[in-house]
Amino acid sequence: MEPIVETKNLRVEFRSQSSGQVKKVAVKDLNLSIRAGEVYGFLGPNGAGKTTTMNVLLGFVNATSGAAFLFGVDVREPIARQRIGYLPELTYYYKFLTAEELLCFYARIFGIPRAVADRRIDQLLKLVELDSARKRPIKTYSKGMQQRVGLAQALINNPDLLILDEPTSGLDPLGRMKVREIIQRLKNEGKTVFFSSHELGEVETVCDRVAIINQGELKVEGRVADLVEKHQANLEQIFLKIIGYQPLLSA
Amino acid sequence: MNTVLAISGVVIKELYRRKDFYVLFVLTAVITLMMGSVSFFNDAKVVRYVKEIALLMVWISALVIAIGTTARQIPAERENRTIFPLLAKPVTRWHVILGKFTGCWLACGLALFVLYLFFGVVSGSREHHWPLLNYFQAMWLQWVMLGVVVAFVLLGSVVLSAPSANATISFIVVLGILFLGRYLNQVALQQPEPLRSIVYGLYFLIPHLEWYDVRDLIIYDHHLVGWTDCGLATLYALLYMAVFLVGAWLVFRRKPLNL
Numbered sequence: 001m002e003p004i005v006e007t008k009n010l011r012v013e014f015r016s017q018s019s020g021q022v023k024k025v026a027v028k029d030l031n032l033s034i035r036a037g038e039v040y041g042f043l044g045p046n047g048a049g050k051t052t053t054m055n056v057l058l059g060f061v062n063a064t065s066g067a068a069f070l071f072g073v074d075v076r077e078p079i080a081r082q083r084i085g086y087l088p089e090l091t092y093y094y095k096f097l098t099a100e101e102l103l104c105f106y107a108r109i110f111g112i113p114r115a116v117a118d119r120r121i122d123q124l125l126k127l128v129e130l131d132s133a134r135k136r137p138i139k140t141y142s143k144g145m146q147q148r149v150g151l152a153q154a155l156i157n158n159p160d161l162l163i164l165d166e167p168t169s170g171l172d173p174l175g176r177m178k179v180r181e182i183i184q185r186l187k188n189e190g191k192t193v194f195f196s197s198h199e200l201g202e203v204e205t206v207c208d209r210v211a212i213i214n215q216g217e218l219k220v221e222g223r224v225a226d227l228v229e230k231h232q233a234n235l236e237q238i239f240l241k242i243i244g245y246q247p248l249l250s251a
Numbered sequence: 252m253n254t255v256l257a258i259s260g261v262v263i264k265e266l267y268r269r270k271d272f273y274v275l276f277v278l279t280a281v282i283t284l285m286m287g288s289v290s291f292f293n294d295a296k297v298v299r300y301v302k303e304i305a306l307l308m309v310w311i312s313a314l315v316i317a318i319g320t321t322a323r324q325i326p327a328e329r330e331n332r333t334i335f336p337l338l339a340k341p342v343t344r345w346h347v348i349l350g351k352f353t354g355c356w357l358a359c360g361l362a363l364f365v366l367y368l369f370f371g372v373v374s375g376s377r378e379h380h381w382p383l384l385n386y387f388q389a390m391w392l393q394w395v396m397l398g399v400v401v402a403f404v405l406l407g408s409v410v411l412s413a414p415s416a417n418a419t420i421s422f423i424v425v426l427g428i429l430f431l432g433r434y435l436n437q438v439a440l441q442q443p444e445p446l447r448s449i450v451y452g453l454y455f456l457i458p459h460l461e462w463y464d465v466r467d468l469i470i471y472d473h474h475l476v477g478w479t480d481c482g483l484a485t486l487y488a489l490l491y492m493a494v495f496l497v498g499a500w501l502v503f504r505r506k507p508l509n510l
Contacts, residue, residue: 058339060508078341086339092332094261096268108257109340153336163339 002072004161004192005034005057009066012052012216026052028216029066034194034209036160039187041207041224042196045243049216050196051089054165057194058086070161082110085154089165091146095139099130099149102138103156110157117156124152127182144175151182162186164195168202180206200236210235214243254342258350259357266320266358275312279366282308283373299470302374306466309366310393314425316362317397321355321404322418325503329412334508348500352405352492359397363390374469385468388476395488396463400425402495403458409503428460458491 012027027049034040044050055061056068059075073080093102100121107117125131128148133141138149147170154162167183168176176199183193183206197203203210204224211221219242220227224235231238266272283305328334328347337347367390375381400421407417435457439450462484467473 058335060335060338078343081339082341084339086336088332088335088339090332092335094265094333095331096265097261101264105257105261106336106340108260109254109337109342111253150336157340 001035003033003069004036004038004071005032005040005194006069006072007032007053007056007066008068010053010056010063010068011065012049012056012061013064026216027056027063030213030216030218032211032218032221034192036192037187037190038208039183039193039206040195041203041210042194042213043198043200043203043210043239044196044213048213048243050213051165052216053213054163054194054196057163058084083157083160085157085159085162087147087150087154087162087164087167089169091138091143091150093138093146093149093153096137098135098137099125099141099152100134102149103152106153106156112157120156120158124155127155128152129178144171147171147175148178151179159191161192161194164193166196166198168197168199176202200239204235212239212242254346255350255353258337258342258347259354262320262324262351262354263358263361266316266362271319272316272362275315276362276365276369279305279308279312280369283370298378302470303466305370305374306469309363309370310464310466312366313359313363313393313397314400314422317355317359317400318404318418318421318425320358321351321401322408322414322421324351324355325405325408326412326414326417329508338508344504345500348405348409348496348503352402352496355401355405356394356398359401360394363394363397380472382469382472384475385472388481389465389468392463392465392476392481392484395485396460399458399460399488399491399495402492402499406495406499406502409499409506425460428457429464430461432457432459432461458488463488 007030010027010030010032011025013022014024014026015021016023030049030053032053042050042053052061056063057070057075059078059081062076068075070080071083075081094105097105103121103124104117107120112120122131125134128151130145130148130152133145138146141149147167151167154164164183168179171179180202183195186193187206207224209221209223210227212219220238222230227238228234231241233241282301285301285305325347328337334347338344367386371381371386403424404417404421407421408414411417411420432454435450435454439447439454442450465476468475
């Protein structure tokens with residue numbers, strides 16, 4: 001079966017604008033393959049290259065070498081993004097629009113007919129519990145509400161693949177629980193979810209497979225249960241070991 | 252096309268949810284009403300003079316709306332990072348450029364329509380004279396001219412990251428063309444070579460926005476501009492719009508998005 005997300009020897013270098021020299025290698029020859037229906041956790045410390053990888057998959061950044069594909073289509077082709085939903089880490093939406101207008105705007109971009117879009121918007125606003133605030137401008141929303149609008153916009157086209165960049169970042173426990181429930185629900189519906197997170201407990205709960213990257217390199221990949229068994233440690237301990245964490249007390 | 256129209260719809264919504272347009276409209280309306288009150292003295296010269304001021308206000312307001320609205324579009328998308336969820340959809344940078352252009356141009360058209368309607372109603376109710384075709388031609392040509400301005404400012408907005416710098420430079424260039432554009436060929440004649448060729452080149456290179464200023468049609472009730480000339484002027488403006496938009500796209504497609 002063709003992978004839904006695939007990267008082949010993906011390398012991303014950032015160069016200095018003045019000298020043209022390589023400033024940082026954000027991603028080093030990364031090979032990923034995510035199958036349909038999987039919930040795939042992408043872990044790593046800050047600056048490890050998670051967001052850069054996602055940015056390549058979304059077409060925001062061009063790879064220096066290697067290739068990336070969504071549904072077998074090169075990510076540089078806009079059509080590759082027809083069947084995906086993306087939730088950025090922070091909420092970046094037109095704050096003068098209401099939640100309903102924002103969803104309507106994105107539905108139009110996907111060419112969803114008005115009647116279908118209206119039904120879908122109703123369902124999504126109920127799902128993210130924003131139905132009563134649908135006519136209010138987004139600028140009046142709390143952070144949690146804005147994150148939920150983000151989730152609704154990511155689902156507007158009923159995507160087969162969801163790319164979530166730290167979806168629970170900055171949310172309170174209730175908000176996190178809600179996001180986790182939604183991911184679980186999407187998993188039950190057979191959707192593929194590719195998400196990065198720092199919440200290792202959450203990853204352990206919802207993910208089928210995880211990958212841990214550090215300094216742009218893939219260190220570990222596999223099923224959560226297999227990794228736990230192999231390393232005889234929980235995911236957090238595996239993560240800390242891989243990134244070379246030295247406890248302050250032992251130093 | 253759906254994508255372009257969707258993006259342009261957001262631009263128009265933003266315009267009418269901001270206060271700038273209303274401030275300009277009220278300012279223009281006050282001057283137009285002033286014009287209405289002076290016709291009370293039945294002095295044709297004074298009426299014409301005030302009509303000229305009111306139309307000048309319409310021109311200035313339209314330019315402020317066009318340049319102000321367009322200059323902040325792309326920088327705001329990048330600064331507020333709204334460009335990311337947008338480009339994560341099947342949207343290309345060409346769609347963004349075209350959507351922003353269409354939105355700003357249509358927004359200018361709407362603003363222009365409201366301003367001309369108000370001006371026309373006040374003026375017509377005082378003079379009991381309704382030269383509708385004159386109004387249509389003046390408004391159409393001004394709108395077409397604003398299309399060139401919007402495309403030019405959009406190009407500036409992908410080259411210069413600060414909207415204020417872009418707006419200032421655009422104002423200077425547009426006003427320069429409006430006031431001096433028609434005299435450039437005469438200036439060229441007085442220059443020695445190679446300056447003469449350079450100024451001549453400039454004369455043929457710049458979009459002659461001053462050709463679209465036909466306010467006299469309304470102020471002095473002049474004969475209509477030939478419809479063929481109107482069509483040719485529209486084609487001429489469309490050509491410049493296309494050049495500026497393709498230029499904006501060429502720059503924008505290579506621009507890093509400040510991740």
